[in-house]
Amino acid sequence: MTALELGLPTIGGLHGVPTTSDKQTAKDYTSDQEVRWCPGCGDYAVLAAVRQFLPTLGIRRENTVFVSGIGCSSRFPYYLNTYGMHSIHGRAPAIATGLAVTRPDLSVWVVTGDGDALSIGGNHLIHALRRNVNLKILLFNNRIYGLTKGQYSPTSEEGKITKSTPYGSVDHPFNPVSLALGADATFVGRAIDSDRKGLTAVLQAAAEHRGTAFVEIFQDCPIFNDGSFDVLRKADTAPERLIPVVHGEPIRFGPANDEGLGSYAVVREGFGLRVAKAIEVDDSEIVVHDATDHNLAFALSRLSDQDLAHTVIGLFRNVARSTYDDAARAQVQLERENRSPDLQALLNGRDTWSVAD
Amino acid sequence: MTSTDTPVDHSRVVQKDRVVIRFAGDSGDGMQLTGDRFTSETAAFGNDLSTLPNFPAEIRAPAGTLPGVSSFQLHFANYDILTPGDRPDVLVAMNPAALKANIADVPRGAVIIANTDEFTKRNLTKVGYAANPLEDGSLEQYAVYPVAMATLTRGALEDTGLSKKDAERAKNMFALGLLSWMYHRPHESTERFLREKFARRPEIAEANILAFKAGHAYGETTEAFAVTYDVAPAHLAAGTYRQITGNTALAYGIVAAGQVSGLPVFLGSYPITPASDILHELSKHKAFNVTTFQAEDEIAGIGASLGAAFGGALGVTTTSGPGVSLKSETISLAVALELPLLVVDVQRGGPSTGLPTKTEQADLLQSMFGRNGEAPLPIIAPRSPADCFAVALEAARIAVTYRTPVLLLSDGSLANGSEPWRVPDAADLPKFDPAFATGPNSPDGEEFWPYLRDADTLARPWAVPGTPGLEHRIGGLEKADGRGGISYEPENHDRMTRLRAAKIDGIPVPDVEVDDPTGDARLLVVGWGSTYGPIGAGARRVRALGHKVATAHLRHLNPLPGNLGEVLARYESVLIPEMNLGQLSLLLRARYLVDAKSYTKVSGLPFKAEELQDLFLDYLSGVHT
Numbered sequence: 001m002t003a004l005e006l007g008l009p010t011i012g013g014l015h016g017v018p019t020t021s022d023k024q025t026a027k028d029y030t031s032d033q034e035v036r037w038c039p040g041c042g043d044y045a046v047l048a049a050v051r052q053f054l055p056t057l058g059i060r061r062e063n064t065v066f067v068s069g070i071g072c073s074s075r076f077p078y079y080l081n082t083y084g085m086h087s088i089h090g091r092a093p094a095i096a097t098g099l100a101v102t103r104p105d106l107s108v109w110v111v112t113g114d115g116d117a118l119s120i121g122g123n124h125l126i127h128a129l130r131r132n133v134n135l136k137i138l139l140f141n142n143r144i145y146g147l148t149k150g151q152y153s154p155t156s157e158e159g160k161i162t163k164s165t166p167y168g169s170v171d172h173p174f175n176p177v178s179l180a181l182g183a184d185a186t187f188v189g190r191a192i193d194s195d196r197k198g199l200t201a202v203l204q205a206a207a208e209h210r211g212t213a214f215v216e217i218f219q220d221c222p223i224f225n226d227g228s229f230d231v232l233r234k235a236d237t238a239p240e241r242l243i244p245v246v247h248g249e250p251i252r253f254g255p256a257n258d259e260g261l262g263s264y265a266v267v268r269e270g271f272g273l274r275v276a277k278a279i280e281v282d283d284s285e286i287v288v289h290d291a292t293d294h295n296l297a298f299a300l301s302r303l304s305d306q307d308l309a310h311t312v313i314g315l316f317r318n319v320a321r322s323t324y325d326d327a328a329r330a331q332v333q334l335e336r337e338n339r340s341p342d343l344q345a346l347l348n349g350r351d352t353w354s355v356a357d
Numbered sequence: 358m359t360s361t362d363t364p365v366d367h368s369r370v371v372q373k374d375r376v377v378i379r380f381a382g383d384s385g386d387g388m389q390l391t392g393d394r395f396t397s398e399t400a401a402f403g404n405d406l407s408t409l410p411n412f413p414a415e416i417r418a419p420a421g422t423l424p425g426v427s428s429f430q431l432h433f434a435n436y437d438i439l440t441p442g443d444r445p446d447v448l449v450a451m452n453p454a455a456l457k458a459n460i461a462d463v464p465r466g467a468v469i470i471a472n473t474d475e476f477t478k479r480n481l482t483k484v485g486y487a488a489n490p491l492e493d494g495s496l497e498q499y500a501v502y503p504v505a506m507a508t509l510t511r512g513a514l515e516d517t518g519l520s521k522k523d524a525e526r527a528k529n530m531f532a533l534g535l536l537s538w539m540y541h542r543p544h545e546s547t548e549r550f551l552r553e554k555f556a557r558r559p560e561i562a563e564a565n566i567l568a569f570k571a572g573h574a575y576g577e578t579t580e581a582f583a584v585t586y587d588v589a590p591a592h593l594a595a596g597t598y599r600q601i602t603g604n605t606a607l608a609y610g611i612v613a614a615g616q617v618s619g620l621p622v623f624l625g626s627y628p629i630t631p632a633s634d635i636l637h638e639l640s641k642h643k644a645f646n647v648t649t650f651q652a653e654d655e656i657a658g659i660g661a662s663l664g665a666a667f668g669g670a671l672g673v674t675t676t677s678g679p680g681v682s683l684k685s686e687t688i689s690l691a692v693a694l695e696l697p698l699l700v701v702d703v704q705r706g707g708p709s710t711g712l713p714t715k716t717e718q719a720d721l722l723q724s725m726f727g728r729n730g731e732a733p734l735p736i737i738a739p740r741s742p743a744d745c746f747a748v749a750l751e752a753a754r755i756a757v758t759y760r761t762p763v764l765l766l767s768d769g770s771l772a773n774g775s776e777p778w779r780v781p782d783a784a785d786l787p788k789f790d791p792a793f794a795t796g797p798n799s800p801d802g803e804e805f806w807p808y809l810r811d812a813d814t815l816a817r818p819w820a821v822p823g824t825p826g827l828e829h830r831i832g833g834l835e836k837a838d839g840r841g842g843i844s845y846e847p848e849n850h851d852r853m854t855r856l857r858a859a860k861i862d863g864i865p866v867p868d869v870e871v872d873d874p875t876g877d878a879r880l881l882v883v884g885w886g887s888t889y890g891p892i893g894a895g896a897r898r899v900r901a902l903g904h905k906v907a908t909a910h911l912r913h914l915n916p917l918p919g920n921l922g923e924v925l926a927r928y929e930s931v932l933i934p935e936m937n938l939g940q941l942s943l944l945l946r947a948r949y950l951v952d953a954k955s956y957t958k959v960s961g962l963p964f965k966a967e968e969l970q971d972l973f974l975d976y977l978s979g980v981h982t
Contacts, residue, residue, distance in 0.1 A: 062825045078830050083822035086832025088690050091660045098661030103668040127653040335643035343616050344783040349599050357595040
């Protein structure tokens with residue numbers, strides 16, 4: 001059986017995970033470990049959102065697993081009362097792949113950071129995305145190395161002054177969403193730590209997606225990169241910069257006009273997109289978001305530059321493609337149904353000879 | 358064999374106890390296949406055998422050059438043999454490069470069968486022969502048989518409609534047919550093999566069979582060869598036998614481990630010579646609940662295996678030395694997590710890329726110490742190709758029972774070499790129980806403590822996700838003894854470090870057996886891994902000359918057998934031959950304060966029996982002390 005014969009997945013990301021009708025709460029998902037992030041760290045907000053969100057899935061807590069790498073965000077699994085593994089730097093997607101392939105009854109989540117996922121673990125990230133293994137990757141992007149005390153990261157802006165770049169960083173940063181889309185990720189979303197509603201919506205969609213869901217979460221490090229995303233949070237700057245996208249809806253944003261619609265719009269220009277004042281373009285020119293359109297998703301990701309001038313949040317891409325783990329299990333399953341394992345026959349092989357006493 | 362020609366009277370059949378044949382040719386000449394088929398015929402005939410394939414790392418080195426020479430040596434006998442043989446009694450040289458590259462190993466008086474079609478001026482010049490050695494008298498101390506194999510093969514295939522070039526490609530089967538005649542090998546299995554191999558191209562299958570028969574008939578009908586040889590079947594222990602390579606046996610051991618433990622097998626691996634064949638073999642056996650995952654790199658291979666182990670599978674990763682280097686951090690994580698994991702290192706020449714297709718046993722110290730911190734793990738090494746089966750099964754049992762990564766050290770010569778294997782009865786294979794945790798284990802019976810150890814084994818419980826009530830978090834940060842939360846307490850780290858060491862040290866391994874026929878030898882030779890064969894063969898020769906030597910072979914390198922210190926102390930001198938620069942010697946000297954002597958070689962080839970015989974004699978006569 002090939003992956004293609006299996007067809008596109010018609011099942012959701014939680015298919016096969018045992019459910020429970022017991023009422024679960026955030027408290028049930030809280031472990032006895034004392035949370036040890038710095039005061040004001042954005043990780044607290046994400047942890048609270050996840051603890052609140054997990055019980056709503058209706059799956060059994062013991063069938064939920066969080067795997068992380070190394071970094072501040074990778075302490076995450078210790079604080080959830082699920083199964084968890086705090087592994088080594090950058091390798092969580094690989095470890096989670098083995099777990100997801102062998103255990104279709106688990107909901108497998110990876111928590112990683114910009115250094116963990118994009119520097120040391122870049123290779124595993126892109127391969128997990130192209131394989132489309134049924135796991136959910138939450139990348140906490142604070143654009144700095146926190147746990148090692150303040151060096152620039154692969155998402156830090158050019159020119160950034162840090163402990164390891166006193167003259168300013170000369171590295172060009174990754175755009176994590178563009179990277180994920182380039183790796184042919186089937187689900188790519190972005191949210192902001194402090195936007196509980198937006199974050200929960202993206203997490204919800206990720207959980208339901210069959211395949212690898214990639215979620216970039218903007219998150220602040222108050223110690224080493226304080227206020228990195230302030231322009232996306234403050235009432236006076238955020239509206240003109242944040243572009244929320246919803247599948248099937250015209251992309252408008254900014255201060256609302258009389259009709260309650262955003263005063264800016266995203267329109268096509270050449271092979272890309274640009275931001276225009278809604279009043280200056282015809283309605284028909286305004287792009288309607290289509291989360292199945294790969295090119296549109298990529299163009300949307302390119303609207304965000306290092307200065308966060310126009311930053312899209314929401315679901316960039318959400319498409320069905322056969323998943324590695326379903327296909328791998330189907331091959332094993334088919335063989336197990338068609339052939340009863342005969343160890344003696346295997347050991348004997350085709351050519352044996354006998355020696356008598 | 359049917360032939361309408363009247364056979365020449367080959368009444369002269371010489372009885373031989375043992376024969377060493379080496380097939381040598383260009384990388385593209387099919388020497389490995391030829392050797393493999395002769396091996397199968399020989400196995401089917403009932404001889405004991407041992408093989409040594411030797412080929413370049415390049416897939417097709419430039420044709421006709423010395424670096425492009427590929428060879429396959431086969432030693433077969435009417436008694437149990439231990440090595441692939443030192444020097445060939447027969448060299449089949451398919452071109453001048455094959456002759457030049459191998460002639461130094463061929464003893465005077467040996468037979469050389471040369472494919473004269475390739476001994477052209479151009480090919481001779483290419484490898485630096487000023488004159489044709491088949492004609493200039495330089496080989497007069499050998500019995501040289503010039504045979505125009507390509508021409509004869511082409512002639513035999515004239516009516517098949519194959520192009521000249523395609524027809525000539527079957528010349529390796531001509532050589533095989535000729536040798537099969539000379540040594541009275543049965544040939545049914547080769548015909549069957551060719552029909553299966555070329556099932557989709559029956560015309561190629563028939564052409565190869567024709568070439569094989571033509572080679573056979575050539576021996577039978579020409580008067581060139583006056584003698585044929587008979588090597589009677591060996592008297593092996595009763596049972597059912599098959600021929601097997603180390604890599605195949607290792608793969609079967611892994612399949613069997615899954616079956617006897619009831620665990621699904623998950624192999625995460627990245628292709629690397631000479632370990633890839635284990636991945637290839639295991640990928641065929643999905644019916645045994647074996648999943649193979651070809652990862653993006655070595656690190657992902659072991660990472661995925663460790664993830665699968667967390668989920669309750671038998672996690673396995675296969676690699677060679679460079680891959681172990683890359684996997685070290687994950688092996689270290691597995692030591693901290695205390696999860697079962699089987700790491701197979703099919704060693705090759707190093708450092709770095711080194712000699713990908715040549716053998717060495719220089720990863721012992723990397724296996725022992727190649728991790729940060731105190732990170733002990735069990736190490737186990739097979740001694741022969743067939744032994745890879747039992748060792749893989751044993752390694753998996755230790756990993757699962759003691760919740761630990763285990764390093765299995767095979768090597769290139771074991772991986773590709775083959776020998777007869779007495780096939781075990783699958784029903785008699787030792788079973789082992791993963792004994793997953795099912796409920797709380799804390800002293801008050803209320804909680805689950807992931808690092809509360811079994812009093813006997815010191816193993817921690819293996820609680821897999823999906824088990825209600827046992828939710829827990831593990832990780833690379835130091836954990837509190839018992840409860841398993843993160844702990845930076847000085848005393849706890851000291852205790853956990855010692856507990857991890859004590860767990861490995863406490864794994865029971867069988868006493869090392871000493872082979873000392875008279876019981877009063879003064880020299881003890883200690884080996885590990887694939888040196889078992891040459892050391893045993895060298896010792897036999899020395900004993901046959903009337904001398905006394907004792908041997909002991911280590912299967913378990915960590916922990917070492919409990920009686921080893923006492924055994925070493927019993928002998929006046931201890932000698933350790935190794936295919937490295939003295940790694941086991943270093944360990945034993947440090948551990949037992951024994952003045953062990955080291956004999957080392959890293960030529961990419963196994964020790965020769967003759968070489969070790971001379972070494973032992975030197976020690977016995979006092980040349981070395």
